[in-house]
Amino acid sequence: MKLLTWNEYARLALSYADYSQNEDGSWTVEISVLSGCVTWGKTRSEAALMAKDAVHGWLVTALRFGDEIPLLNGNGLEYLAENADAAEVSYA
Numbered sequence: 001m002k003l004l005t006w007n008e009y010a011r012l013a014l015s016y017a018d019y020s021q022n023e024d025g026s027w028t029v030e031i032s033v034l035s036g037c038v039t040w041g042k043t044r045s046e047a048a049l050m051a052k053d054a055v056h057g058w059l060v061t062a063l064r065f066g067d068e069i070p071l072l073n074g075n076g077l078e079y080l081a082e083n084a085d086a087a088e089v090s091y092a
Helices: 007-016 044-065 077-082
Strands: 002-004 016-023 027-031 038-041 073-078
Touching: 002 007, 002 027, 002 077, 007 044, 007 077, 016 044, 027 044, 038 044, 073 077
Parallel strands: 002 073
Antiparallel strands: 016 027, 027 038
């Protein structure tokens, strides 16, 4: 397992983003590898920025509540290894 920095992990998660345009012209983004990570924006560009924020928020929330952080293509989050003594966090 390779460990990625916070930003590398977030960038990899964003590579799984699925964009869809809504009937009103706004955009929805779902990051399928992070369960329940969904956001939207008025434009595709805004949705992309919101997706980045959503991934970071998803990770912070998962860490806060001790949820499993999924491996992405066999890559884990380096933050977990660095802070293993602070909290028990596991990989899915």
